[in-house]
Amino acid sequence: MKVEVITVGGEILCGLIADSNFAYLSRELSAIGAEVCWHATVRDNVADLVEASRTALARADLVIVTGGLGSTPDDITRKAMARVLSKELVLNDRVLDHLKKRMEQVGREFPPVMESQALIPRGAAIFFNPVGSAPAFAATSGNVRVWVLPGVPAELEAIAHAHLVPEVEGGLGDTRTASALLRTIGLPETVIAQKIGDLTASGCSISYLPKQCGVDVRLSSKGSDRGDARANIEACSREVKARLGDAVYCVGSATLEQVVHGIILAKGIKVAVAESCTGGMLSFMLMSEPGSSAYFERGVVAYSDESKRTILDVPSATLETFGAVSRQAAEAMAHGVRVGSRVGLGVSTTGIAGPDGERPGKPVGLVYIGLATPERTHSREVKLLGARHQVIYRACCLALDMIRKELGLTGPAPPGSVAP
């Protein structure tokens, strides 16, 4: 099934906002095996949307239009789609009731201008909006299915999840493609390609997707039927995992944070963090998943030497002899926060995030990550490229990766993924 998505939005063409709706739809539809082949973004302009829709109707099996369903004059999608579908707009009483009830609930008067949201092309199926006002609608034109969804991301996602995605999945029948995502950290793209590139001979295609904190490897396979394609992907995934070893942190779409969260929960250990150059981001990544209060005891962002001494018990001599950016300081910070908070695992970062702060022998991007358990305290030196935010983010990812390797690589699989 070939899909085209059309985004209506002048504010996206102006670069004022990013098109998270398209990212969401392409991810969800690809995951179930639909092929998103084209994406177009047009201005809030009837003629432009009509033209883009006609182009899409001529080449796609499913056309999804997002945005432009509000009540202000720049909301032109209903008008344009009525023209594309050759149907008149009809005021729908059920929708009007729904809109009025929503306003009642929040104690506001019904603004007459909102009535336009109840205008629907005659004969279209209506999907009520559980988290907003404008409903979605869908119709068929020739052999092409046309869906029109509101542009507010939470509204679009709620309706797409409940109605659009299941409809597409139902229509796909016995699809013949299968795919898998393997997420890695610590190996460059070129090294990964050398290690696994020959697997394309087995009928799997491989894409390499470098991310800020590692490389995602996407495998896809077409078979004579769905089972065939799936079996091929599974064999290929196993081989990739065997060749890349513990660089693979996840098979599936879970993030490194989610994987590490699962491992820490499974181990039943408590964690404390002492950060310098990462400024709070490592703590935030460790507590970003619901339920992290079960293990996250405390975090300390110790920028000043004074705070390293007083809260983390880093010896003055360590700071004077080796400097705050040193292997010794990182280890003392990890040890200090672990002992001070009486937990099983202490993690620390100290480094130079840049763009300033370079010292002799200590370039921008130099970061030490420390790890302390009751058994041992050790550290890792890394040199990271990129702007300040990138250095910080990469340092945090590598710290999470050290935790992963320290605690063992397997935890319970987070939702939607299989831990390696």
Next chain:
Amino acid sequence: MKVEVITVGGEILCGLIADSNFAYLSRELSAIGAEVCWHATVRDNVADLVEASRTALARADLVIVTGGLGSTPDDITRKAMARVLSKELVLNDRVLDHLKKRMEQVGREFPPVMESQALIPRGAAIFFNPVGSAPAFAATSGNVRVWVLPGVPAELEAIAHAHLVPEVEGGLGDTRTASALLRTIGLPETVIAQKIGDLTASGCSISYLPKQCGVDVRLSSKGSDRGDARANIEACSREVKARLGDAVYCVGSATLEQVVHGIILAKGIKVAVAESCTGGMLSFMLMSEPGSSAYFERGVVAYSDESKRTILDVPSATLETFGAVSRQAAEAMAHGVRVGSRVGLGVSTTGIAGPDGERPGKPVGLVYIGLATPERTHSREVKLLGARHQVIYRACCLALDMIRKELGLTGPAPPGSVAP
């Protein structure tokens, strides 16, 4: 000048990565007054790119193609664009030299497959890639200018910034549009629209762009010439600022973090943070700008009651009587971290980020923000909607906003913006 951007990228259509290149180009080009009217994304497929390019050539003045310039078999952009421009691909010796020198620098052998990156449509202007291998090129077809840029964001941005954007700006001449962005926090979109909606009568158009932490107001104006449009926008901006008062934190594109960073630096005050529900994000936001080590003394992520008592000196009686999620706890945390670190300003957060953790009288989304100076300690109660990440991010934005209002609203203007 009407612009169409074409993104080549199967991985974007699959939802595997977001198209940051388009976001960058649309923002930069809109800022100088070019009109980005269409955006299309196509698969890594010669026929699809040729079709999209021909559509674009028929309606735009400038067509920008991004991506697909690497050396792997799915890099089809050179081939497709040669066909679109009706020029043959010629191996360019200067580009080849450049590619070989880059490999020499990193001590790697030149991979023969990389030679394809030196293939350029005959007669096209070449723009060397300062941060990567594949160069950009540009040609003219009829009255339409065509630019082809590499897809790696850092490479695209470097070349666009140095060559494409200046060329477009030069070609715009005396543009007749002007625009301004006013960023606000603390007022709902509907209230803002009621307060300023009538200003459209003065010839300014107004867009409201709700963000996670506030509403951006974008004004734009067309005049008989550039000076005219600019004068109208300036008058309109002044009026919006007067009507919205201190809800406007910035005129320009600076972030709330950058504005608060500038204010703290200007005041010469030191800051310490005590976080509970925001888990490190507030510290990170306060130190995300280079130079923040001048004022950021320490941050404490005190999840457990134990850590609130021991590091922040929150009295046990406060926690027992009012609970950790209370106005009293927030104020004790802000006071405790300020006194303990001997700084001028202590900031704290405590609340329930969800999705779990609700207690009687303390729903998910309830957050207290505390602020302590040598003169006074006070706090604010907020009830925030959204998922865990949204609650956390919004709480941090409101904490930054409290700092802004406590320290006074003016600091030195961050680059690219005018503080209100």
